[in-house]
Amino acid sequence: MPTEIEKVLPPPSPDPSISQEGTFHSQYKVLKTIGKGSHAKVLLAHHQLTGTPVAVKVLRKNKQWFRPVMTEANIMRKINHPNIVSLLQVIENKTRIYFIMELVEGQELYQYIRESGHIEEDEARQIFEKILSAVSYCHGKGIVHRDLKVDNIMIDKNKKVKVIDFQLSTETQPGHMLNQHCGAYSFGSP
Structure with missing residues (x-):
């Protein structure tokens, strides 16, 4: 609704x-x-x-x-x-x-998790499916977000999920590797 x-x-x-x-x-x-x-x-x-x-x-x-x-x-x-x-x-x-x-009236996923203390598995699955849908859509268009983190995912009171902040995003061709490091260091892989 x-x-x-x-x-x-x-x-x-x-x-x-x-x-x-x-x-x-x-x-x-x-x-x-x-x-x-x-x-x-x-x-x-x-x-x-x-x-x-x-x-x-x-x-x-x-x-x-x-x-x-x-x-x-x-x-x-x-x-x-x-x-x-x-x-x-x-x-x-x-x-x-x-x-x-x-306008996405809500809060960052990070704040949402922090305020609730935890998220039940069913709710986490629903949020993850929405994020996965958005990322899959972008990848299908050759777009890579490159800064996907809980600070760049908004969730409103109705649990509607929106990926935000495409400042570091780029376009690429299938099979091509990106070689430039970007994004928040603390969210990077080891």
Whole structure:
């Protein structure tokens, strides 16, 4: 059964728009910061015309990170899966890039596990199946997430699971090995 937020959200777009007309602030009202990473912050915002709540990933443009940011946008445009956060729009100006994404109202899987103390096997299996479905979908499209961890999986109060944060993702051809190390060191294999 869809939540109230899901009822007002537009369906995921297979081709998110890139907007350079107007500014981010003329289209969205920022309510608060809901997340922060090493290279970006995530804001809760409402679309000015529709009132639709969205998550907005804000990245500063600089020469070092511009290419990976555009890779993330290009990869997210190719993804349309119920267990992967949807990219709705990209707004770019001289200093920042804004990824407007569907809002997943919930918490990181890490927080969910920590607050509940443990997860029963049946619930863990259901969560794992949803993650596996998302990863399998990506791999079928030649997309590798490369930073899959409990911090990059969101779960809402209805147990809906969404994989987020494709900043380190890349595309590859079947049979080709990736040779560049990336992701959080503490989550890497020994």
